[in-house]
Amino acid sequence: MNDVYEQFKEVVMAVLPLAAVVIILQYTLIGLPPELFFRFLAGVVMVGLGLFLFLVGVHIGLLPIGEMIGAALPKTNKVWLILSAAFVLGVVVTIAEPDVRVLANQIDDVSEGAIGSWTLILSVSLGVGIFVLMSMVRTLFNVPLKYLLLGGYTLVGLLALVTPPSFLPISFDAGGVTTGPMTVPFILALGVGVTSVLQGKSSSSEGFGIVALASIGPIIAVMLLGVVYG
Structure with missing residues (x-):
């Protein structure tokens, strides 16, 4: 469970700064159309969720299986x-x-x-x-x-x-x-x-x-x- 929480924190720290900069620019310099801006916010949520699930999958699946394959191959001689x-x-x-x-x-x-x-x-x-x-x-x-x-x-x-x-x-x-x-x-x-x-x-x-x-x-x-x- 701690690993899942750590992955969640990593995703938040990765996505939040980008979202914050775009939001600040939206209300100071850019002024995107509301429809496009809301699409951006929806995209941020989807990217964050997808990245979170991906990283969890990497840590519970890809990394262990990669190490197991790497450890098993040399034993074949x-x-x-x-x-x-x-x-x-x-x-x-x-x-x-x-x-x-x-x-x-x-x-x-x-x-x-x-x-x-x-x-x-x-x-x-x-x-x-x-x-x-x-x-x-x-x-x-x-x-x-x-x-x-x-x-x-x-x-x-x-x-x-x-x-x-x-x-x-x-x-x-x-x-x-x-x-x-x-x-x-x-x-x-x-x-x-x-x-x-x-x-x-x-x-x-x-x-x-x-x-x-x-x-x-x-x-x-x-x-x-x-x-x-x-």
Whole structure:
């Protein structure tokens, strides 16, 4: 029950400042039509309720199952199974990410269908899946994180030289939207679960860094998409 109360406080602290600023602006500077302003207030209530239910679901469902899967995989002693599961989970959790869908739909509208929403969603998801797999390789074989980050961003820099300019901002935005409320909790829990078994609870912090790697994948994927479409 305390966890539910804490999630409620988090949502209130997240939504209330935005609502307060808009309300102050409404009565001082903006003066929106009453119908639109009431729609905003209704939206705030719905967003707050939805965010509250979502966060409760994350804490009672996604985080525990992510850690349990991460803890169970190393016990199989099958490297191929761990890597395959990491890739598949990275792909499917990104497909379910609301932020990715919002970005894909907006790009579909702006490009007038030239870049389909599903084309972008699948490209971003594959990028995340590959780099979640690489994060498992890092954990299994003790590869220093700095080398993977350096290699990943070196590749991003090289691809930026040949990627059409219109795709550059899209690619970096794609890297940002994958750090959303669905993807981050699950893959972080997965990484912590794996390291807690392989390296012990005292070293489970090694599971962090997986999000930093996962955000590189979509950037590279969309840049490659730009090279193909360009």
